[in-house]
Amino acid sequence: MAESSELRRQKVQKFEDFVEGRLKPDLVNAIAQRDKVFEQQKIFSDLKRNIQVLEKSGATSLRTRVNLGSEVYVQADVPDTRRVFVDIGLGFHVEFTWSEALDFISVREARLTSILR
Amino acid sequence: MTGGEVKGTVTPFDSVFSPAAVREAAAKVHDSIADHQKDLARVQGFISDNTNLINLVRHLPDELSHDIMVPFGGAAFFPGKLIHTNEFLVLLGEGYYADRTARQTVEILKRRGKSLELQVESLKAKMMNLEAEAKFFDSTATDAAEGLVEIMEDYVEEPNKSKPESSMTTGPPDSNGASISDNARTSTADDEYAQIMAMLDEREKEELEHENASGTNKELGEFEAEAPAEDDSSSDEEEIVEAATGSSTSPHSVNNKGNEIFQKNKLENPLQDSNCEISGKPIGGNLQQYVMEQSQDSSGNAGKQTSRTGFSARRSFTGSIIEHDDANLPKSSSNQSTSSNPAKPVSRFKMQKGNR
Numbered sequence: 001m002a003e004s005s006e007l008r009r010q011k012v013q014k015f016e017d018f019v020e021g022r023l024k025p026d027l028v029n030a031i032a033q034r035d036k037v038f039e040q041q042k043i044f045s046d047l048k049r050n051i052q053v054l055e056k057s058g059a060t061s062l063r064t065r066v067n068l069g070s071e072v073y074v075q076a077d078v079p080d081t082r083r084v085f086v087d088i089g090l091g092f093h094v095e096f097t098w099s100e101a102l103d104f105i106s107v108r109e110a111r112l113t114s115i116l117r
Numbered sequence: 118m119t120g121g122e123v124k125g126t127v128t129p130f131d132s133v134f135s136p137a138a139v140r141e142a143a144a145k146v147h148d149s150i151a152d153h154q155k156d157l158a159r160v161q162g163f164i165s166d167n168t169n170l171i172n173l174v175r176h177l178p179d180e181l182s183h184d185i186m187v188p189f190g191g192a193a194f195f196p197g198k199l200i201h202t203n204e205f206l207v208l209l210g211e212g213y214y215a216d217r218t219a220r221q222t223v224e225i226l227k228r229r230g231k232s233l234e235l236q237v238e239s240l241k242a243k244m245m246n247l248e249a250e251a252k253f254f255d256s257t258a259t260d261a262a263e264g265l266v267e268i269m270e271d272y273v274e275e276p277n278k279s280k281p282e283s284s285m286t287t288g289p290p291d292s293n294g295a296s297i298s299d300n301a302r303t304s305t306a307d308d309e310y311a312q313i314m315a316m317l318d319e320r321e322k323e324e325l326e327h328e329n330a331s332g333t334n335k336e337l338g339e340f341e342a343e344a345p346a347e348d349d350s351s352s353d354e355e356e357i358v359e360a361a362t363g364s365s366t367s368p369h370s371v372n373n374k375g376n377e378i379f380q381k382n383k384l385e386n387p388l389q390d391s392n393c394e395i396s397g398k399p400i401g402g403n404l405q406q407y408v409m410e411q412s413q414d415s416s417g418n419a420g421k422q423t424s425r426t427g428f429s430a431r432r433s434f435t436g437s438i439i440e441h442d443d444a445n446l447p448k449s450s451s452n453q454s455t456s457s458n459p460a461k462p463v464s465r466f467k468m469q470k471g472n473r
Contacts (some may be wrong), residue, residue, distance in 0.1 A: 043191040050190060064187060066199065069170050070209035070229075072222060074177065076187050078197035087192040101193070 034116065041112045047086075048105045054081055055098050123229035123356045126269050136261045150247045157240045160233055167230045171223055178203045275307070 054062075062078035084101045085093040096104060177183070180202060187197040205222040207215050229362065 041181065047190040047193050062187075062195065062197070064197075065206060066185070068173060068205075069166060070226070071227075072170060072174065073214075074199055074208035075201040075204060076185065077182075077199050077200045078187050078195045081195060084189065085194040085196070087184070093194060115442060 037112055037116055041109060044105050044108050044112070048102060048109075049057050051084065051101055051105075134260055139254055139258040139261060143251055143258060146247055146251040146254060150244060150251060153240055153244045153247065157237065157244065160236050160240065164230060164233045164237070167226055167233065171226045171230075174205065174219050174222050174226065279283055 060079075060081055062081050064076050064078065066072040066076040067073055082097060084096050084105060086096050086101055088094050088104070094104075107113065177199070180203065181200075183199040185197060185199050186194040187292050203219050205217050205219065207217050207222055208223055209215055215225075
């Protein structure tokens with residue numbers, strides 16, 4: 001009897017170790033990656049929203065404040081907003097019109113959600 | 118160290134600081150050092166960013182406008198221009214902003230830089246402390262591994278005994294070192310004291326011997342013991358003791374340390390006793406003055422004196438003067454004696470000298 005309970009205890013110990021050593025770090029990694037994807041998704045959804053707002057307002061020029069770093073802002077003027085340069089990955093930016101940009105964004109979002117799944 | 122036995126305890130370092138525990142502690146300290154290193158790197162990055170920003174803000178007002186790519190969200194840009202190049206919106210913290218000119222912004226940024234540098238200083242100080250700690254742990258670990266042993270002994274407070282030892286450890290020896298110096302000082306004092314006591318003891322012994330030898334001459338009351346006088350003096354060379362007359366006083370042995378006994382009696386009798394230089398019969402009621410001198414003579418004279426003193430007490434007209442070094446003293450003492458027989462001391466001297 002003592003032996004079997006001893007064996008059982010050992011097995012339990014093994015499982016615990018496995019959980020701690022393998023599963024939990026895996027979980028942490030997976031969560032980190034998922035958060036990254038979420039972030040990307042958010043960025044693109046925000047971009048889409050902004051472009052839609054721009055389109056609706058029909059504003060061609062824009063006044064913004066640009067962060068120079070360390071929260072020091074300088075006024076910036078955008079004379080022509082119809083041309084947007086979007087980061088498509090691997091360090092490339094493509095010049096889009098609004099509608100093109102919107103298309104691209106939706107494609108991108110679909111890809112991201114497929115990764116999540 | 119002359120003590121042969123191990124009186125204290127011998128504890129191997131391993132038991133006090135177990136190597137495993139020490140290594141763990143060392144590892145922990147190393148980890149915290151690494152953390153501080155990271156923080157230091159981060160803050161130094163901030164400082165460099167700040168410096169770059171100061172330069173930028175300084176040069177922006179040089180132009181009316183700059184062509185830039187204006188970010189739009191995280192993944193898009195707009196081509197645009199920087200305008201109002203002398204106006205900057207600076208975050209002061211907690212959601213408060215300030216519109217400032219370029220120069221004022223530069224001042225703000227400089228102040229930020231100073232506070233960052235203070236942070237760096239404190240971090241560096243902490244790291245140095247940690248590094249010292251780590252070094253100590255490492256050295257202790259290696260010592261323990263090598264089998265260094267800590268020896269603690271009790272201090273035995275005797276003048277000739279060995280002094281306590283302490284091993285070559287980093288921690289404990291401070292207290293032992295202090296105690297060692299104290300021990301040295303007290304031991305020398307003790308040595309002197311012991312010597313003095315030994316001398317006094319010798320004198321007393323010799324006195325007792327004389328006393329026993331002259332035990333028959335109890336009537337000699339004139340002899341005053343030198344013992345009390347001796348005790349009084351630790352380094353006296355001469356003592357003159359005047360003993361009261363009368364036989365009531367018990368005879369005492371004379372000082373041994375090369376003392377010579379001055380005994381003055383009436384000069385009549387004693388010369389017949391050739392053996393005894395101090396021979397002579399006390400004339401009752403005579404005031405006998407004993408002049409006892411403690412000369413520097415060695416106890417070689419003690420033997421002579423024994424005989425002298427033994428006899429002198431009773432019968433001797435103790436006018437004899439036994440003096441080795443000073444010829445004047447006897448004369449002076451003889452002057453003190455009754456002037457009835459001025460010649461006799463002289464003759465006695467001759468006798469004594471002859472007897473010698």
